[in-house]
Amino acid sequence: MRALWEYLWGVLSGAWSLAAGMGVTLRYMLQPVATVQYPRQRLPLPEAFRGPIRLRAFPDGHHCVACGECWRTCPSGVIKVQGLKAQAKDHNRARYFFIDFSRCSLCGLCVEVCPQQALAFSREYETVGPSRYLGVKDLIAALEQEEVVP
Amino acid sequence: MLRKTLIHDTFYLNLGPQHPSTHGVLRLLLRLEGERVVECQPVIGYSHRGHEHMAQNRSWLQFLPNTSRMDYLSALLYNHAYCLAVERACGITVPPRAEYIRVICAELNRIASHLLWFGAYLLDLGAFTPFLYAFDDREDILAILGEVTGSRLTYCYCRFGGVARDLNQAFLDGVRAFIPKLRRRLKDYHTLVSKNVIFLNRTKGIGVMSPEQARDYAVTGPNLRASGVNYDVRKAEPYSVYPELDFEVPLGEHGDCYDRYYVRLLEMEQSLRIVEQALERLPSGPIRAAGVEQEPAPPPGAYHFAYESARGQLGIYLVSDGGRIPVRMKWRVPSFSNLSVLPELLAGTLVADTIAILGSLDLVIPEIDR
Numbered sequence: 210m211r212a213l214w215e216y217l218w219g220v221l222s223g224a225w226s227l228a229a230g231m232g233v234t235l236r237y238m239l240q241p242v243a244t245v246q247y248p249r250q251r252l253p254l255p256e257a258f259r260g261p262i263r264l265r266a267f268p269d270g271h272h273c274v275a276c277g278e279c280w281r282t283c284p285s286g287v288i289k290v291q292g293l294k295a296q297a298k299d300h301n302r303a304r305y306f307f308i309d310f311s312r313c314s315l316c317g318l319c320v321e322v323c324p325q326q327a328l329a330f331s332r333e334y335e336t337v338g339p340s341r342y343l344g345v346k347d348l349i350a351a352l353e354q355e356e357v358v359p
Numbered sequence: 360m361l362r363k364t365l366i367h368d369t370f371y372l373n374l375g376p377q378h379p380s381t382h383g384v385l386r387l388l389l390r391l392e393g394e395r396v397v398e399c400q401p402v403i404g405y406s407h408r409g410h411e412h413m414a415q416n417r418s419w420l421q422f423l424p425n426t427s428r429m430d431y432l433s434a435l436l437y438n439h440a441y442c443l444a445v446e447r448a449c450g451i452t453v454p455p456r457a458e459y460i461r462v463i464c465a466e467l468n469r470i471a472s473h474l475l476w477f478g479a480y481l482l483d484l485g486a487f488t489p490f491l492y493a494f495d496d497r498e499d500i501l502a503i504l505g506e507v508t509g510s511r512l513t514y515c516y517c518r519f520g521g522v523a524r525d526l527n528q529a530f531l532d533g534v535r536a537f538i539p540k541l542r543r544r545l546k547d548y549h550t551l552v553s554k555n556v557i558f559l560n561r562t563k564g565i566g567v568m569s570p571e572q573a574r575d576y577a578v579t580g581p582n583l584r585a586s587g588v589n590y591d592v593r594k595a596e597p598y599s600v601y602p603e604l605d606f607e608v609p610l611g612e613h614g615d616c617y618d619r620y621y622v623r624l625l626e627m628e629q630s631l632r633i634v635e636q637a638l639e640r641l642p643s644g645p646i647r648a649a650g651v652e653q654e655p656a657p658p659p660g661a662y663h664f665a666y667e668s669a670r671g672q673l674g675i676y677l678v679s680d681g682g683r684i685p686v687r688m689k690w691r692v693p694s695f696s697n698l699s700v701l702p703e704l705l706a707g708t709l710v711a712d713t714i715a716i717l718g719s720l721d722l723v724i725p726e727i728d729r
Contacts, residue, residue: 223556
């Protein structure tokens with residue numbers, strides 16, 4: 210008799226716990242959808258978003274002097290900069306700024322270390338490509354293609 | 360005769376490395392007799408990347424992004440731990456605002472890690488619905504942290520002597536809205552899961568770890584506390600601003616899968632309390648210590664620092680010769696010790712319980728292999 214009672218009690222309490230769980234599910238079913246349908250709907254990017262780095266555009270072009278501080282600080286060694294002097298006594302100015310984004314870990318050390326504040330994070334995030342070489346970019350060429358936005 | 364040989368036949372089963380319940384690339388070599396596990400041998404090393412060796416090839420600063428790749432589920436905690444270790448070695452004093460910001464972010468990351476474990480564990484046990492709720496909550500945390508760290512998973516936010524970026528209004532509003540929301544959700548989790556009869560039957564009394572066993576294998580974190588041992592590095596060897604904050608260390612009684620689950624749920628509540636208090640007390644001031652070199656190097660010597668990560672005690676052992684590059688860096692990761700107790704827990708259990716026990720330990724395999 211006792212065993213039967215315990216069995217019935219187990220069935221009843223189990224059924225109640227399942228019903229309580231279904232109650233929670235039912236409550237959430239009537240609430241708005243949490244999913245964002247990505248390609249059609251997009252969330253706003255956060256202010257601090259870190260995309261692949263870019264050179265900041267100024268009215269007189271970029272401010273990179275090719276000091277190589279970012280090159281030396283980069284933990285993955287993905288940056289290569291070469292400067293050029295127009296004349297012998299001119300200041301150095303970057304001519305090539307290559308970054309291999311496929312190996313970049315977006316730590317932001319290059320952006321922080323730059324003495325000229327010439328670097329910034331871009332806001333790109335759809336950076337998928339069929340080849341690893343598509344990650345290699347010349348930031349100066351990319352800057353020249355863009356319109357200059359101060 | 361046939362029946363007898365079938366039952367007593369020894370049978371080897373490879374669980375993993377591609378099994379979805381091993382959460383990563385862990386391989387368990389199980390020796391079975393019928394449905395019972397006789398022996399279990401974990402095989403690790405599938406995602407070994409040599410982080411400790413990498414540390415010997417780069418400067419102290421350049422190792423920062425590596426820290427978040429070891430335990431990617433609580434990346435900010437590792438980031439924080441590494442910065443604290445190097446700062447202590449160099450004698451850098453961090454401004455209070457920066458330290459509070461770090462603690463807020465670290466505790467949020469701890470909640471995110473526990474939420475992911477909660478969802479994935481129940482998925483292992485066959486419950487699909489809680490997983491969706493847990494990921495909904497975790498999504499909120501990732502969005503909040505993205506607001507200030509700029510990334511969603513592998514953060515590189517802490518710097519020697521401070522943090523990379525100050526908190527903004529969106530972050531503060533997000534956290535203030537999130538705390539009551541998760542409190543409501545935790546009640547739902549208890550209704551949905553903690554009292555669910557199927558879950559109780561699958562976890563109560565399964566995989567019992569005695570306090571002695573836990574101590575023998577140096578198990579730490581929620582797994583140790585579920586066995587009733589009151590040990591939390593935040594209380595035992597306080598660091599950062601934890602001594603100023605009021606929180607409790609939840610303990611279990613039996614050390615079974617259910618207790619390990621329940622302790623983690625209670626820990627989330629405590630983490631919420633910490634975040635709430637830290638937000639109230641958040642001082643104003645600078646977020647980077649003044650006068651810290653770009654690439655600080657600890658003076659010659661050996662240093663050890665202990666930190667409570669989401670999975671247990673994280674130990675960092677640094678050897679410096681005063682140069683730009685570390686001589687040796689050893690990471691004592693909690694998951695490795697937590698895995699070593701697994702063969703003892705699995706001996707004599709059913710194969711179906713293997714998944715329940717393995718999941719309840721909350722292992723992160725890249726952290727073990729590192």
